[in-house]
Amino acid sequence: MSAPTPSVPPAPTPPRAGGPVLHLRSVSRAFGGLKAVDDVTLELHEGEILGLIGPNGAGKSTLFNIISGVHPASTGSVVLDGRDITGLSTHAITRRGLSRTLQDHGVFAPLTVRANVEAVHGATRRSRAGRSVQDLLEACMLADLADTVAGDLPHGCERRLSIAIALATSPRLLCLDEPLSGLNEEETSEVLDLVRDLRGSWGMTVLFIDHNMRAVMRLCDRVAVLDRGRKICDGPPHEVQKDPRMIEAYLG
Amino acid sequence: MRSSEWLVPVGVTAAAVVIGLVTGLGDGVGALVVPWICIHALLAMAMRLVMQVGEINLAVGAFYGIGAYTAAQMNLLLEAPLLVSVVAGGLLAGAAALVFGGLVLRVSGAAFILVSFAANEVLRLTLTKTEWVGGNSGLVGVFADPRAVVTAMVIVTGVVALLLVMLERSRWGRQFAVVENKPLLASCAGINPRSVKLIALVASGVICGVAGGLFAHYSSVVAPPDFSYMISISVLAFVMIGGRDHLLGAVVGAAVLTYLTEEMRMFGAYEPVIYGGALMIAMVLMPKGLVGAAHDVLRRVTDSRRGSSSDPTGEPSPAPREKERAS
Numbered sequence: 001m002s003a004p005t006p007s008v009p010p011a012p013t014p015p016r017a018g019g020p021v022l023h024l025r026s027v028s029r030a031f032g033g034l035k036a037v038d039d040v041t042l043e044l045h046e047g048e049i050l051g052l053i054g055p056n057g058a059g060k061s062t063l064f065n066i067i068s069g070v071h072p073a074s075t076g077s078v079v080l081d082g083r084d085i086t087g088l089s090t091h092a093i094t095r096r097g098l099s100r101t102l103q104d105h106g107v108f109a110p111l112t113v114r115a116n117v118e119a120v121h122g123a124t125r126r127s128r129a130g131r132s133v134q135d136l137l138e139a140c141m142l143a144d145l146a147d148t149v150a151g152d153l154p155h156g157c158e159r160r161l162s163i164a165i166a167l168a169t170s171p172r173l174l175c176l177d178e179p180l181s182g183l184n185e186e187e188t189s190e191v192l193d194l195v196r197d198l199r200g201s202w203g204m205t206v207l208f209i210d211h212n213m214r215a216v217m218r219l220c221d222r223v224a225v226l227d228r229g230r231k232i233c234d235g236p237p238h239e240v241q242k243d244p245r246m247i248e249a250y251l252g
Numbered sequence: 253m254r255s256s257e258w259l260v261p262v263g264v265t266a267a268a269v270v271i272g273l274v275t276g277l278g279d280g281v282g283a284l285v286v287p288w289i290c291i292h293a294l295l296a297m298a299m300r301l302v303m304q305v306g307e308i309n310l311a312v313g314a315f316y317g318i319g320a321y322t323a324a325q326m327n328l329l330l331e332a333p334l335l336v337s338v339v340a341g342g343l344l345a346g347a348a349a350l351v352f353g354g355l356v357l358r359v360s361g362a363a364f365i366l367v368s369f370a371a372n373e374v375l376r377l378t379l380t381k382t383e384w385v386g387g388n389s390g391l392v393g394v395f396a397d398p399r400a401v402v403t404a405m406v407i408v409t410g411v412v413a414l415l416l417v418m419l420e421r422s423r424w425g426r427q428f429a430v431v432e433n434k435p436l437l438a439s440c441a442g443i444n445p446r447s448v449k450l451i452a453l454v455a456s457g458v459i460c461g462v463a464g465g466l467f468a469h470y471s472s473v474v475a476p477p478d479f480s481y482m483i484s485i486s487v488l489a490f491v492m493i494g495g496r497d498h499l500l501g502a503v504v505g506a507a508v509l510t511y512l513t514e515e516m517r518m519f520g521a522y523e524p525v526i527y528g529g530a531l532m533i534a535m536v537l538m539p540k541g542l543v544g545a546a547h548d549v550l551r552r553v554t555d556s557r558r559g560s561s562s563d564p565t566g567e568p569s570p571a572p573r574e575k576e577r578a579s
Contacts, residue, residue: 068440070436091439091443094442099442100440101440102440105434108434110429115426118426120442122426122427123441123442123443124442169441
């Protein structure tokens with residue numbers, strides 16, 4: 001329950017001896033004849049930041065929607081902390097500790113920053129037992145903007161608010177859906193610092209999807225690459241960058 | 253803005269209590285219109301409550317009817333006091349809303365509108381065929397002191413308005429707003445949109461039932477035609493014309509339209525035509541309703557007064573100020 005100190009440098013938490021926080025087992029999803037996600041197996045360990053990248057249409061968003069219960073998987077299973085969450089609805093998955101941000105609907109514009117976080121924080125027993133609203137605002141560098149109406153926020157602050165909202169559910173695993181899209185360089189580095197801090201001081205486990213390859217490579221401990229629905233490689237950033245399959249997916 | 257939001261319900265409640273005491277004592281025009289304004293305001297607030305979670309419930313008439321029949325039977329069979337009968341009506345209507353919502357809230361939008369409309373008519377037609385509640389002619393002879401009933405109506409309306417404003421400003425109210433406007437965000441926040449909608453529907457049902465119980469004691473007769481879908485449609489009109497964005501809109505819409513209906517009786521056969529025409533004109537010219545339009549006018553006046561020295565356009569400009577603070 002210690003309040004995070006944003007100035008503390010990130011200290012990677014070693015994976016615990018227990019099982020993975022998130023385990024995808026041969027997950028597939030077909031839309032008609034098209035296999036948007038094809039037999040993807042993926043593990044995510046405690047305190048790890050995993051980047052998920054891939055060219056447009058590779059199935060990243062679909063996989064994300066399967067994990068968070070927006071779409072059910074056609075086959076395969078999703079296991080969170082050893083519990084099978086396949087087929088559960090989004091709100092039930094959130095209550096079990098997996099929280100995601102939304103690309104375009106991440107904040108509720110008419111409410112103030114504080115009211116946005118409060119609305120979510122008060123919604124479930126799990127979130128009320130977690131960190132206080134003030135802690136969340138401070139962690140996301142929003143304490144000074146608490147009384148600002150969310151619709152008036154600059155882009156970067158709005159993005160951090162959407163992360164604060166996701167954190168208000170007191171998650172074990174934070175899934176960020178393209179948190180850098182449309183941000184300028186300064187705002188991008190603010191979000192990256194925030195994610196590092198969350199891992200560093202809270203030990204948060206993060207699944208990170210974005211198009212900004214450079215940022216993903218800089219931030220993540222491990223990167224998985226999707227192409228045409230299949231996972232083509234998975235490993236530390238410096239290895240993935242050199243992987244011929246990855247180069248082919250992006251250039252070929 | 254914040255303080256004015258508090259002033260309104262407190263003002264309405266105070267005014268309601270005063271009017272209640274005055275009309276309870278006297279018997280002018282108010283004694284004729286005020287009871288109906290109260291019933292319609294209660295129903296309009298109940299309608300708006302479900303609209304706040306993004307659904308339009310055309311079964312308002314059914315819950316109103318359940319409350320009225322329950323309270324009437326309590327009075328006729330058990331000779332229960334006014335408040336006991338009314339509370340029983342509210343509880344039974346709330347229970348009916350719980351069953352209805354539990355079965356039906358898996359659908360939303362147009363499907364929910366149709367299902368609720370159908371439910372209203374099923375109940376009304378069932379009542380016409382049910383002999384132990386009087387069939388087509390309904391229940392007759394509910395006895396109560398008219399002054400006590402009218403006073404109770406006005407006070408209940410004020411109290412319900414106050415409770416609803418408190419609800420709106422509470423944790424639940426904020427969840428309502430998120431469920432209505434961003435259902436996916438609500439789910440991602442661990443909120444089950446269906447349970448939030450069910451809570452709103454049950455609370456709305458209780459209010460409708462209470463309105464029905466008061467109506468039964470006021471009119472002393474309850475019959476199926478009083479609870480057709482037409483009452484639901486009228487109540488929807490009250491909310492839309494008053495302005496759905498503010499609780500006061502429901503009350504104002506109910507008051508204005510109820511009063512006008514009374515005044516328009518002199519047009520005889522043309523009454524529905526004039527009424528319908530007024531509805532259409534009002535909706536097209538004032539999409540935010542009477543309260544929304546009044547609010548806009550007020551804001552323009554205060555802005556031009558405040559901004560005449562610094563801001564020549566007189567337009568509100570909150571965004572740049574917030575951005576300054578942000579950077």
